[in-house]
Amino acid sequence: MNALRIFLRTCWFQYLAMFNWATPIGYVSYKLLLPISQILFMTELGTFATGRSNALYFALGNALQLTAINGIFGVISTVGNERQFGTLPILLASPANRLVTFVGRAFVHVLDGMAGVVVGLALATVMFGLDLSHANLGLLAACVMIISLSTAGLGLMFGSLSLIMRDVFFIANAAYYLLLVFCGINFPVDRLPVWAQVISDALPLTRGVQAAREAVAGGGLNQMASLLAGELAVGLVYAVIGYALFIWLENQARRGGLQEAY
Amino acid sequence: MKYLRVMLRAFEMSMKMRVINAFWYLSWLVFPLIFSVLGLILLSPSESSRSAYAILGGGLIAYWGMAYLEGGNNIQDERWSGTLEQLMGCPTPIAFVVIGKLASSLAVGILAFLPGIALAYFGFHQSLNHIDPIPFAVSFAVLTFSFFCTAMALAPVYTLWRWAFALTNGFEIGLYVICGFMFPITQLPGWLQVMASALAPSWATRSLYAATGQSYGHDYLLWWAISIALSCAYLFCGWLGFRLVDVRARVSGQLALA
Numbered sequence: 001m002n003a004l005r006i007f008l009r010t011c012w013f014q015y016l017a018m019f020n021w022a023t024p025i026g027y028v029s030y031k032l033l034l035p036i037s038q039i040l041f042m043t044e045l046g047t048f049a050t051g052r053s054n055a056l057y058f059a060l061g062n063a064l065q066l067t068a069i070n071g072i073f074g075v076i077s078t079v080g081n082e083r084q085f086g087t088l089p090i091l092l093a094s095p096a097n098r099l100v101t102f103v104g105r106a107f108v109h110v111l112d113g114m115a116g117v118v119v120g121l122a123l124a125t126v127m128f129g130l131d132l133s134h135a136n137l138g139l140l141a142a143c144v145m146i147i148s149l150s151t152a153g154l155g156l157m158f159g160s161l162s163l164i165m166r167d168v169f170f171i172a173n174a175a176y177y178l179l180l181v182f183c184g185i186n187f188p189v190d191r192l193p194v195w196a197q198v199i200s201d202a203l204p205l206t207r208g209v210q211a212a213r214e215a216v217a218g219g220g221l222n223q224m225a226s227l228l229a230g231e232l233a234v235g236l237v238y239a240v241i242g243y244a245l246f247i248w249l250e251n252q253a254r255r256g257g258l259q260e261a262y
Numbered sequence: 263m264k265y266l267r268v269m270l271r272a273f274e275m276s277m278k279m280r281v282i283n284a285f286w287y288l289s290w291l292v293f294p295l296i297f298s299v300l301g302l303i304l305l306s307p308s309e310s311s312r313s314a315y316a317i318l319g320g321g322l323i324a325y326w327g328m329a330y331l332e333g334g335n336n337i338q339d340e341r342w343s344g345t346l347e348q349l350m351g352c353p354t355p356i357a358f359v360v361i362g363k364l365a366s367s368l369a370v371g372i373l374a375f376l377p378g379i380a381l382a383y384f385g386f387h388q389s390l391n392h393i394d395p396i397p398f399a400v401s402f403a404v405l406t407f408s409f410f411c412t413a414m415a416l417a418p419v420y421t422l423w424r425w426a427f428a429l430t431n432g433f434e435i436g437l438y439v440i441c442g443f444m445f446p447i448t449q450l451p452g453w454l455q456v457m458a459s460a461l462a463p464s465w466a467t468r469s470l471y472a473a474t475g476q477s478y479g480h481d482y483l484l485w486w487a488i489s490i491a492l493s494c495a496y497l498f499c500g501w502l503g504f505r506l507v508d509v510r511a512r513v514s515g516q517l518a519l520a
Contacts, residue, residue, distance in 0.1 A: 034433075037433055041435045044445055045300070167285060174288060181299050191303060
């Protein structure tokens with residue numbers, strides 16, 4: 001019980017201390033203005049290209065992709081800001097459990113990311129009349145949770161890389177916007193060239209968004225079980241790679257005194 | 263002459279510092295490519311003249327980003343670098359330093375159009391088939407002026423009120439919508455079109471796309487006049503803002519607390 005308490009307190013403090021937007025205005029800006037803007041922009045662009053009848057395709061896809069605000073921007077900054085804020089040497093010198101420290105970076109962002117998708121879906125409903133009356137809401141909720149977990153996995157991996165890179169938000173921005181291209185958010189993945197489809201298959205969101213579209217159409221678990229399992233597996237692979245990187249970079253830094261050399 | 267020298271030095275230093283800034287590569291290379299890819303994939307199957315929105319749209323987004331991010335944060339960057347006090351202590355008004363830095367941002371911002379044009383040509387076999395050269399060139403100059411004035415107005419705002427940058431950064435994509443960077447604003451709801459009409463870049467963007475054969479009409483003179491008038495209004499607001507920054511720095515000494 002004590003370990004759980006420490007874990008939860010650690011998660012919360014890491015979220016508050018390392019996440020630049022944990023202020024009321026920053027939160028409103030990035031969790032409300034950005035979602036409204038993104039859904040509006042991509043849906044209007046999509047309808048300009050393909051007609052009003054497809055508006056919901058774009059609105060739903062972008063509402064789901066909003067989880068990457070936390071999974072990518074949030075998690076990367078929570079890991080990478082240790083370097084930016086000058087606290088990395090202190091962290092490396094501490095006896096803290098590394099797995100707890102590492103996983104704790106993503107925990108609150110997964111919850112916050114799910115809340116972001118709920119906001120996005122509400123906006124899509126209000127702005128474009130997204131109809132969830134026939135949706136399998138339980139499965140849609142499961143899709144949202146799994147997407148949040150998988151994008152956080154990718155964020156953890158990039159966050160670890162940011163320990164040896166100067167510009168953490170370079171990675172975050174590039175990764176966030178590339179997901180719009182590769183993950184079936186704004187057009188089906190099969191419209192991409194074959195080499196790009198291979199990248200799509202290796203990214204979080206691709207399968208999760210496809211499953212969520214089926215859940216909104218009222219599909220059952222049988223239709224999307226493999227998609228959800230694949231989405232979860234992709235996220236897990238990234239998280240494991242990220243953790244391995246985190247440990248390896250820490251060891252490298254300890255041996256060479258290179259904590260702030262990059 | 264003295265002020266011209268200051269602006270040129272600010273321009274030169276800004277260029278040198280940009281080369282080692284990863285965000286610059288993101289701004290002029292990665293962002294336009296991403297948005298052009300999105301636009302080209304979505305717009306390519308429709309009528310070919312619409313692909314102008316994809317070819318130029320990514321560049322416009324990046325060009326705007328350079329103006330508002332780099333230009334708007336010009337004074338803020340000095341504060342973060344610890345050089346604001348020295349600059350404020352100089353006899354040269356800080357606005358001239360900002361003008362030099364902003365001119366450098368806009369000069370290299372033009373590069374942002376190259377990735378989208380190259381990608382469209384080599385990757386999607388699309389190009390700008392119809393361009394009226396003179397209206398296009400004038401529209402581009404008016405657009406640049408509108409970006410310049412907007413950034414000059416934003417620079418003191420970001421410096422005086424830190425929350426202002428968070429708000430505009432969160433609404434960045436919203437500005438792509440109401441400036442009509444990748445689709446015509448005429449398809450937006452009426453209340454958004456009213457918002458768009460108060461923005462100088464939206465009028466200049468309209469004239470730019472009209473010069474590529476989009477069905478906006480040919481009221482170039484009217485659009486340029488509105489855009490320039492609004493830009494001048496922004497410039498006046500910027501001038502007031504710089505006065506306020508000066509007061510906060512020299513009279514009350516509260517700028518560092520902002």
